[in-house]
Every structure is written in structure tokens, then in C-alpha cells.
Amino acid sequence: MKTSELVYDLPEDLIAxxxxxxxxxxxxxxxxxxxxxxxxxRFRDVGEYLRRGDVLVFNDTRVLQARLQAVKxxxxxxxxxxxxxxxxxxxxxxxxxxxxxxVGTRLRIVPPGECPPIDVTADVIAELDFxxxxxxxxxxxxAHLSALGSVPLPPYIHVPLRDPERxxxxxxxxxxxxxxxxxxxxxxxxxxxxxxxxxxxxxxxxLRVGLxxxxxxxxxxxxxxxxxxxxxxxxxxxxxxxxxxxxAGGRVIAVGTTAVRTLETAARAGDPRRVSPFEGDTSxxxxxxxxxxxxxxxxxxxHLPRSTLLALVAAFAGRExxxxxxxxxxxxxxxxxxxxxxxxxx
Numbered sequence: 001m002k003t004s005e006l007v008y009d010l011p012e013d014l015i016a017x018x019x020x021x022x023x024x025x026x027x028x029x030x031x032x033x034x035x036x037x038x039x040x041x042r043f044r045d046v047g048e049y050l051r052r053g054d055v056l057v058f059n060d061t062r063v064l065q066a067r068l069q070a071v072k073x074x075x076x077x078x079x080x081x082x083x084x085x086x087x088x089x090x091x092x093x094x095x096x097x098x099x100x101x102x103v104g105t106r107l108r109i110v111p112p113g114e115c116p117p118i119d120v121t122a123d124v125i126a127e128l129d130f131x132x133x134x135x136x137x138x139x140x141x142x143a144h145l146s147a148l149g150s151v152p153l154p155p156y157i158h159v160p161l162r163d164p165e166r167x168x169x170x171x172x173x174x175x176x177x178x179x180x181x182x183x184x185x186x187x188x189x190x191x192x193x194x195x196x197x198x199x200x201x202x203x204x205x206x207l208r209v210g211l212x213x214x215x216x217x218x219x220x221x222x223x224x225x226x227x228x229x230x231x232x233x234x235x236x237x238x239x240x241x242x243x244x245x246x247x248a249g250g251r252v253i254a255v256g257t258t259a260v261r262t263l264e265t266a267a268r269a270g271d272p273r274r275v276s277p278f279e280g281d282t283s284x285x286x287x288x289x290x291x292x293x294x295x296x297x298x299x300x301x302x303h304l305p306r307s308t309l310l311a312l313v314a315a316f317a318g319r320e321x322x323x324x325x326x327x328x329x330x331x332x333x334x335x336x337x338x339x340x341x342x343x344x345x346x
Contacts, residue, residue: 016337055203073107108121
């Protein structure tokens with residue numbers, strides 16, 4: 001498929017700059033793949049489309065305070081570092097913003113604002129083909145992120161976030177991501193409790209969101225794009241509960257594209273007739289023509305053109321149908337991207 005087939009025109013004022021309050025007041029575009037109909041609702045109404053015994057699968061990863069400010073030693077030139085993936089205790093794949101950051105460059109991490117200084121340095125030890133850098137810190141950085149780092153909002157958000165917790169899901173538990181699994185931002189504790197009382201089963205997987213959330217497809221053909229691996233985990237208990245629900249007639253509803261990739265990776269880890277436990281890196285790239293084995297329905301946000309996320313949604317619901325739904329959403333002035341509105345695809 002040509003990457004140009006994943007393009008649509010979005011007025012800039014529809015890129016949501018701030019989250020709506022309360023979380024479940026976001027709009028919800030419901031797309032029925034069988035009847036090919038659209039319905040306009042609020043996210044708090046999502047339970048009307050779920051049945052007793054259905055399974056919601058959430059990614060409970062938590063966003064790291066992974067954006068760091070640094071200066072080059074000895075010149076003092078300022079750069080910004082975004083931690084993407086831990087390679088070992090002191091080594092990370094990163095994106096680095098600033099000129100002249102080559103192998104051999106040494107950086108000193110600068111605390112924000114009035115925070116007391118913490119002496120942390122890092123050496124650039126490799127350059128990556130996507131423009132990233134591998135940094136080796138002089139000590140494990142994890143314990144210092146709360147003091148040195150900030151939440152890495154996507155580059156299309158220009159309004160400062162007053163409450164950093166608003167870029168975390170209410171169920172976020174496992175630190176490790178460079179971006180939020182944004183479909184889950186619409187859930188509130190009250191909505192989740194209401195769905196449990198309705199008989200909806202809630203299960204959790206982990207996928208540590210990395211580089212490809214930020215990187216557009218740069219190849220002419222979608223399939224030529226190289227997707228980078230991300231760590232994910234689906235436990236034996238979760239796999240067993242999914243299989244029991246499926247045998248009882250329940251649907252598996254992924255909350256976000258990261259949950260889809262985890263589920264579909266696990267569905268290819270063993271017996272092709274079931275979801276198996278899985279822990280490790282996945283580089284599963286879902287494009288139109290993909291055979292879904294685990295996911296029956298999807299809750300997702302509206303995604304950027306030329307993105308791997310839009311390719312996944314197009315694979316699930318059909319490219320032309322999804323782009324038509326996006327045109328309707330634009331005409332109805334839905335809010336797009338991380339802090340925007342949601343779709344339910346059934």
C-alpha cells in the first residue's frame with residue numbers, strides 16, 4: 001500500500017491542545033463495521049455498546065518523565081534528550097534535539113527550574129539509522145527522573161500541561177513508556193466501576209511505548225517501513241482469562257493500538273487458535289491485509305496521517321471506511337490526537 005493512501009487533511013485548530021474534563025466527557029464516534037454506520041456519542045456512553053462477558057484489555061504502562069535537558073561538555077550548547085528504550089542499567093536509546101551531537105559527545109543533564117543540581121553525565125556511544133542516539137549514563141538514571149525529567153508531551157501539543165498526571169491513564173502502574181497509551185485517557189475510576197458492575201471483564205497487559213509513536217512512515221510503500229521493537233508482556237493468567245471469556249462468547253476489546261499489538265503478538269506466540277502468554281520484544285507491524293486473531297473490537301483515538309497507528313486502524317476497519325469516518329469526524333469538529341476524542345470500532 002502506498003503511504004500516500006494514509007493521508008488526510010486536518011485543520012490545525014482540531015488538534016487538541018488540552019485534555020477535556022472530566023475524562024469521559026470526550027466525544028465518541030462509534031463505527032459499526034457490519035452495518036457501516038456511524039453514531040455520535042460521549043465516551044461515558046461506551047457501556048451501551050458492551051455486553052456482559054466482554055473483555056476490555058488495557059495497557060497499564062506508565063509514562064516516564066523521560067524528557068531531559070542537557071548541555072554539551074565543554075561548549076555548553078543546549079540539547080534536549082528523550083529517553084526511548086532502556087538497553088541496560090545505564091544505556092538508553094534516545095532522541096536528541098540539538099546540533100552537533102555525535103559519537104563521543106559528552107552531555108551533562110540539567111535539572112529543571114529551581115531543582116537542586118544532580119551530577120549526571122552521559123556519553124553518546126552510537127548513532128542510529130532513524131536519527132536517534134545511544135547514550136551511556138555515568139550511573140542508572142531511573143531514580144533521578146522525578147527530579148531531572150519532565151513528561152514528554154507529543155510535539156504537536158504546544159500548551160503546557162498543568163497537571164502531569166493528566167497524561168497518565170487512571171490505571172497506569174508500570175513505568176516504562178515514552179508516551180501514553182492515549183485511548184485509555186478517557187476512562188475514569190467511576191466509569192470503570194460502572195462497567196465492572198455491568199459484567200465487563202477488565203484485564204491488563206504491558207507495552208512500553210517507544211519510537212514509532214513519534215515517527216511517521218517515511219517509505220513510499222507502507223510495508224517498506226521498519227518498525228522498531230517494543231517490550232510487551234501478557235501474563236499466563238491474563239491469557240487464560242481471555243480464552244475463558246472467548247469460549248463463553250465474550251468479545252475481546254482492545255483499549256488502544258498498543259493493546260492490539262500485544263494481543264496479536266501473543267496470539268502468534270504459540271497455538272494459533274488461542275492467545276498465549278508472552279513476554280519480550282515485539283516488532284509486529286499491522287498493515288491492511290493483516291489477519292486479526294485476538295481482537296474483536298477496538299477503542300482508539302484519531303491518529304496522525306502517515307503513521308503506523310493509522311495503518312493499524314485501517315487494517316482493522318478498512319482504509320476507505322476509516323478515512324471516511326475521519327472526514328465525518330472533521331466535519332463534526334471532533335478533537336484529534338493524544339488529548340482528542342475517541343472511536344469505538346465494533
